[in-house]
Amino acid sequence: MKMKRVVAFGLALTMGISLIGCGGKKKAEETSDKNGKDFSVAMITDTAGVNDQSFNQSAWEGLQEFGEDTGAKVNYLESKQSSDYVTNLERLGDNNSDFIWAIGFDTADALLEVAKENQEFKYAIIDNAYEETPSNVTGVIFKAQEPSFLVGYVAGKTTKTNKVGFVGGIENAVIQQFMFGYQAGVAFAGKEMGKEIKIDVQYAESFADAAKGKAIASKMYSEGCDIVYQAAGGSGTGVIEAAKEAGKFAIGVDRDQAYLAPKNVLTSALKKVGTAIQNVSEKVMNGEEVGGKTLVFGLTEDCVGIPEKNPNMDSKVYEDTMKIKDMIKSGVITPPGTETDYAQFLKSIK
Missing domain, CATH: 3.40.50.2300 (Response regulator)
Structure with missing residues (x-):
């Protein structure tokens, strides 16, 4: 199934895009009485794999830190090829994950298909903004x-x-x-x-x-x-x-x-993918409604930038x-x- 995807910051008003900060993150136990041990979050990688030294690895490290901070259960499934996306997303649903992440724009069609068929689950995707975001899906994009x-x-x-x-x-x-x-x-x-x-x-x-x-x-x-x-x-x-x-x-x-x-x-x-994942996962765990929205992270939100001075510079x-x-x-x-x-x-x- 092929669906048209949009990643465009100029559509903020028509798409209901929200800006959300990455800085000053508090641990979820400091902001909610909900027990993190009763909450589970999982993710699927794109085909680059969880040890890509880049995008997927940052996502998984952020999810692991979320688990350490809150006590939530975290897990991932690695996608070896694009045909694995639907299967992996469904497997995470079968495991009763409370919140499921798809990492990368390439997973967008698969996530849309699975989310529409499984309205009882909550999903989020990194690097994709749908023209019409399902009520049980949150899009996360960055001003790269x-x-x-x-x-x-x-x-x-x-x-x-x-x-x-x-x-x-x-x-x-x-x-x-x-x-x-x-x-x-x-x-x-x-x-x-x-x-x-x-x-x-x-x-x-x-x-x-x-x-x-x-x-x-x-x-x-x-x-x-x-x-x-x-x-x-x-x-x-x-x-x-x-x-x-x-x-x-x-x-x-x-x-x-x-x-x-x-x-x-x-x-x-x-591009602080891991920080964004922690931020959004915390909101979902605390009962905040973020489905049907696209959240945007940039310099203003302290979610992109460059490292402090490199000795080569x-x-x-x-x-x-x-x-x-x-x-x-x-x-x-x-x-x-x-x-x-x-x-x-x-x-x-x-």
Whole structure:
């Protein structure tokens, strides 16, 4: 079953999108008399798997922390292929999970199918906003263009060759937010410095093919890129490996990936998936009605950003990037997440 999916922040009014903070999280036992031990939360991964060093891993770590904080039972099922999604979601329902997460836009059709057939269960999905969200489903999306703009600005201010790269997983509206935000950040830095910086963009067409990610990035480095940003899940670990072999820089995604290559990761675009999962799971456990809604997390909600200064990054670049962060939060800069918005952004800085 194929359903049209929408991930667009400009539809906030018509879709009933809500903004919700990631900072200042209190443990559920401090906000409710409900016993967490009577509550169970589970998730299914997308095909990148739970140990992807990125998206799914952050989700599972957040869910584990939720369990530790509240006493709730937590569990996950790993999806080896997309045909596993429906089966895994149904298995979690058979296990009587109180709240079930689907991780990644690729699970959207499967979740919609299962949620409509099982109205008694509550579900949530990371990185998808339905045009019509079922009453027992909560959509969670991130302004991925915001941290991507920041790391693009860092890349633009750092590059020595004036050529940088971007490697995406599977091209879709979500990954385009990363791509266009990054390109805009690079362009903004170039404008500040009065120079043109070229950007090579390619897709691995997979979130689980590290070898493909490595091959693409290796070619980019050999052709003059000295910094490559990856938003490619498990495929992105290959980009970081290529950076190590080439003695160049990679930019991580979703979590601080500096530990994968301390000398070769320049920074990372943080998307606090785990924190969002804790926040929403807590609300559901406490009886708050969040079904039928799409919740949005961005810089204003302290749910995206970059890590504190990386030793590979010039201190002045970091300071300048923090000023850009403040400009985004105040609305002076609006990072683009679509091709149309990107074109308009480029016109605005000419």
